[in-house]
Each structure stands twice: as structure tokens, then as C-alpha cells.
Amino acid sequence: MKDFIDESYDMIVVGAGPAGSAAAMTAAKAGLNVLMVEKRAEIGCPKRCGEGISENGFERMGIKKNEKWLNRKITGTNIYAPNGKSVKVLFDPTTSDNYTGWIIERKMFDKMLADMAAKSGAKILTKTEVVSLLRENEKISGVRLEFNGRQWDVRAKIVIAADGIESRIAREAGLETTSKLSEFISAVQFEMSNIDIDPDSIELYFGNEIAPGGYVWIFPKSEHRANVGIGIRKTMTSKSAIKYLNEFINSRPGLKKGSILEVNAGGVPVGGFLDSMVCDNFIVAGDAAHQVNPIHGGGIVESFLAGRMAAETAAEAIKKGDMSKEALSVYDDRWWKERGKRLKKIQKLREVVEKLSDDDLNFLAEELEGSDIVGFARAEGFGKLAKILMKRPKLILLARKLL
Amino acid sequence: MIRVDRKVCLRCGGCVAVCPHSALRLTEHGIICDEEKCKDCGICIEFCPVKALESRGDKE
Numbered sequence: 105m106k107d108f109i110d111e112s113y114d115m116i117v118v119g120a121g122p123a124g125s126a127a128a129m130t131a132a133k134a135g136l137n138v139l140m141v142e143k144r145a146e147i148g149c150p151k152r153c154g155e156g157i158s159e160n161g162f163e164r165m166g167i168k169k170n171e172k173w174l175n176r177k178i179t180g181t182n183i184y185a186p187n188g189k190s191v192k193v194l195f196d197p198t199t200s201d202n203y204t205g206w207i208i209e210r211k212m213f214d215k216m217l218a219d220m221a222a223k224s225g226a227k228i229l230t231k232t233e234v235v236s237l238l239r240e241n242e243k244i245s246g247v248r249l250e251f252n253g254r255q256w257d258v259r260a261k262i263v264i265a266a267d268g269i270e271s272r273i274a275r276e277a278g279l280e281t282t283s284k285l286s287e288f289i290s291a292v293q294f295e296m297s298n299i300d301i302d303p304d305s306i307e308l309y310f311g312n313e314i315a316p317g318g319y320v321w322i323f324p325k326s327e328h329r330a331n332v333g334i335g336i337r338k339t340m341t342s343k344s345a346i347k348y349l350n351e352f353i354n355s356r357p358g359l360k361k362g363s364i365l366e367v368n369a370g371g372v373p374v375g376g377f378l379d380s381m382v383c384d385n386f387i388v389a390g391d392a393a394h395q396v397n398p399i400h401g402g403g404i405v406e407s408f409l410a411g412r413m414a415a416e417t418a419a420e421a422i423k424k425g426d427m428s429k430e431a432l433s434v435y436d437d438r439w440w441k442e443r444g445k446r447l448k449k450i451q452k453l454r455e456v457v458e459k460l461s462d463d464d465l466n467f468l469a470e471e472l473e474g475s476d477i478v479g480f481a482r483a484e485g486f487g488k489l490a491k492i493l494m495k496r497p498k499l500i501l502l503a504r505k506l507l
Numbered sequence: 508m509i510r511v512d513r514k515v516c517l518r519c520g521g522c523v524a525v526c527p528h529s530a531l532r533l534t535e536h537g538i539i540c541d542e543e544k545c546k547d548c549g550i551c552i553e554f555c556p557v558k559a560l561e562s563r564g565d566k567e
């Protein structure tokens with residue numbers, strides 16, 4: 105393995121998820137000499153994902169859709185209140201295709217992104233872990249790698265930590281990226297087959313008995329197969345996520361009769377954005393930097409965009425020969441302006457929704473139209489939501505948070 | 508010190524994210540707890556989606 109790679113690179117990327125691959129392909133295309141290392145034996149496997157992505161996500165990433173990793177086109181969302189009443193959010197293909205969604209095959213999607221990075225000229229290693237950062241004169245100067253029990257050092261001008269929720273590298277660099285239990289969703293999911301589902305819609309179930317601080321999702325991958333998962337906030341209950349999910353499935357004959365093809369678990373950061381995500385010679389991006397949409401927990405596109413921004417900043421810094429924290433803080437400014445501001449606003453919505461009782465949620469399902477809900481994940485339409493909540497005197501204070 | 512039930516753990520790494528003492532690591536053999544760093548605060552146990560973690564109760 106040692107003969108396979110160079111002693112030093114312009115940039116080393118830690119982790120080959122969407123954030124890492126986006127960073128690696130962007131930097132390689134900009135002419136940098138890039139190494140990306142992934143500790144797993146297979147990129148993207150096992151998945152930690154419901155595999156939902158919006159049509160306009162592909163546009164923003166600049167990725168062409170490919171049948172090889174597209175499972176199913178989604179044309180609507182059914183949102184269920186605790187009392188079972190549903191609000192149908194129909195994506196309108198006549199006005200804009202932007203509201204359509206897709207369920208993808210993450211294992212193949214992630215590998216395809218890494219493949220794009222490799223074709224762009226980045227070197228990629230799997231089953232290779234970054235065990236620590238190297239320092240020279242206290243500044244980060246590379247990484248220590250481990251493969252098959254052997255360790256060796258590789259130097260780099262810039263290290264990008266795209267190492268997901270289990271990130272240790274950013275903490276080692278000196279950034280406080282520990283997730284608070286109150287801003288971190290505990291999630292578990294079964295990929296189920298032979299179940300009765302609406303194959304063209306995703307379904308979301310809300311309620312404090314069903315999924316405190318979160319929701320249950322059903323994301324169809326075919327006519328009879330879907331990712332059935334749950335995310336909950338563990339500061340609101342002592343019961344485990346898997347217990348809630350089992351109860352949900354057992355209470356629904358159309359799911360209970362099914363089979364389980366895969367079990368996945370994970371954590372989803374919903375908040376805890378960092379003011380600064382850089383140090384001298386170092387940038388953190390993606391889940392490792394909590395760059396996730398806090399209302400639905402989607403992080404594929406956010407991670408990709410952040411990884412790309414990180415690499416663009418790094419390439420510029422290397423060109424100018426200034427990799428200092430100040431020079432790299434262009435990334436902080438850009439991310440906060442382009443993504444962070446909006447995500448922070450969406451986090452407010454999450455904080456409000458989490459505080460609603462089942463009765464409030466049932467009330468909302470009566471008052472809200474599907475078309476109102478479409479904009480929520482994009483930080484639009486909060487005014488109307490606040491107005492509805494204010495019809496209930498005890499919610500006035502809470503609703504003000506949205507204005 | 509944390510005990511990990513390897514038969515239950517799905518190796519999602521969420522416990523690593525919430526550990527305030529950087530005591531946990533996700534390796535190819537599963538979650539490893541650094542005895543020196545672990546303060547037995549229990550946050551990882553609380554987070555675990557599948558209840559794979561428990562305290563060995565050797566620190567007060």
C-alpha cells in the first residue's frame with residue numbers, strides 16, 4: 105500500500121462520503137494533488153440513510169441522474185398527524201419539476217461520487233483509517249494512516265475532515281464538534297420488503313407517542329419495498345429508537361407482514377452549527393460539521409455543497425500560498441451566507457415543532473394545506489404557520505419564534 | 508467505562524459524536540472505549556438507537 109501513494113499531497117480528504125468525494129473531485133479538477141482515505145472496506149456500505157433526495161438537489165450538486173442508482177421517483181408526501189389525519193403534499197410537475205424527489209441507492213451513489221473524484225485525478229484508498237493528525241511547528245502538516253495494522257505518515261498542505269458523525273479528526277484539530285444530545289437525532293431504520301405502501305409518495309408520521317422530537321418515515325424504493333425508519337430526540341424520552349420503530353411496525357398490519365432486508369442505525373445532527381469550521385491548514389465539512397437540514401435531517405446535498413465549498417477555498421488558499429485560519433475562513437463566511445443562515449432559520453422551526461403537543465399537531469393538520477408545507481424545508485412560509493399557531497393562545501409565545 | 512454488546516451494536520458511530528470526552532472510537536472491530544478518558548457520564552448509553560451500550564459501573 106505504501107508504494108501505491110506519494111509521501112505528500114496538496115490536500116488529504118478524510119472520509120469518502122458525499123462531503124469527501126465532493127471535496128476530492130473539486131480539488132482534483134482545480135489541479136491539486138489529492139488523496140482521499142476511507143476507513144471502511146467498501147465506500148457507502150452499510151448505508152446510514154433513508155436515501156431521499158430532492159430533484160433540485162441534483163441540480164445544485166451538478167450531478168446527472170443515472171438509472172444505476174435511482175430507485176424511485178417520488179411525486180408527493182403524506183404527512184400524518186397523531187390522530188391519523190393526513191395532509192397530502194403533492195409536488196406539482198406542471199409548474200416546476202423542482203419539488204419532485206427521488207429515493208436513490210446510497211451504496212451505489214456514494215461509490216459513483218468517489219469514482220468521479222478518482223476520474224478527476226484524486227487518489228483514493230479504502231480500508232485505510234486516519235488515526236491522527238501530524239503537526240510541524242504546531243501546525244497541521246498531514247495525517248497518520250493505518251492499513252492492515254501498519255501505520256505510516258503522509259504530508260499535506262491542507263487536511264479536509266469529511267469524516268461524518270463519528271468525526272474525531274476535527275476535535276483533534278481543536279474544533280469543538282461534539283454533538284449535544286438535544287441537537288442530535290437517534291435514528292434506526294429497516295429496509296423492508298413485501299409491505300403495503302404508497303409507492304409514489306413518502307410518508308411521515310408525527311406524534312409524541314410515535315416519535316418524540318422526530319418522525320417515522322417510509323421512503324419507497326419499489327412498489328413493495330421501502331426504507332422504514334425513525335428518528336427521535338433522546339432528551340425527550342428514555343425509550344430507545346428501535347423500540348419505538350418496532351411498536352410502529354407492529355401496530356400496522358401492512359408493515360408487520362413484511363420482511364427486513366437490512367438494518368441501519370445512525371445519528372443526525374439537527375443544529376449545533378459551528379461559527380468557525382477551520383484552523384490553520386484544516387477544514388471540516390459535512391456531517392462532521394453538523395451541516396444538515398434540521399427539519400428533515402437531510403444531509404446528502406448539504407454535505408456535498410459544503411465539501412465543494414471547502415475544496416474551492418482550499419484550492420484558492422494553496423494557489424496564494426496562504427493556508428492560515430484567516431485565509432480559510434472564506435469558507436466559513438461563504439457557508440454561513442449561502443447555507444448556514446437558512447439552516448439556522450429552519451432550526452427554529454424544528455424547535456417550535458418539537459414543543460407541540462399531539463393535540464396541537466392534530467390541530468395543525470386541520471389548518472395547514474399541503475402547499476403550505478412544501479416551503480418549510482426551504483425556510484419559506486413560516487409566517488402562515490405562525491399565524492395558525494397563534495389561533496391557540498398558549499402557542500402565541502412559541503409562534504413568535506418563527507417571525 | 509462502557510461495555511459494548513457487539514451482537515447488538517450496528518456500528519453507526521452516533522455514540523462517538525455525543526461523547527464529550529472523546530473516549531469512543533469506531534473501528535473495524537466496532538466501538539472501542541478508552542478507559543482513561545471515559546467518565547461514565549452515560550450520554551452514549553442514552554443516545555444508542557439499539558441499546559447496545561451499558562456502563563460497567565466501575566467509576567462513580
Ligand SMILES: Cc1cc2nc3c(=O)[nH]c(=O)nc-3n(C[C@H](O)[C@H](O)[C@H](O)COP(=O)(O)OP(=O)(O)OC[C@H]3O[C@@H](n4cnc5c(N)ncnc54)[C@H](O)[C@@H]3O)c2cc1C
Pocket residue numbers: 118119120121122123124141142143144148152153154155156157232233234235266267268269270271272273291292293333368369370371372389390391392396401402403404405407
Ligand atoms: C438513519 C438516517 C437516515 C438519513 N436519511 C437521509 C435522507 O433520506 N436524505 C438525506 O439527504 N440525508 C439523510 N441522512 C443524512 C445523510 O446520510 C448524511 O448527512 C450524509 O451521509 C453525510 O455525508 P458526509 O460525507 O458528511 O458523511 P458520511 O456519509 O458519514 O461519510 C463519512 C465517511 O468518513 C469515514 N471516516 C470516518 N472517520 C474516518 C477516519 N478516521 N479515517 C478514514 N475514514 C473515516 C466513514 O467511514 C464514512 O464513510 C440520514 C442519516 C441517517 C443516520
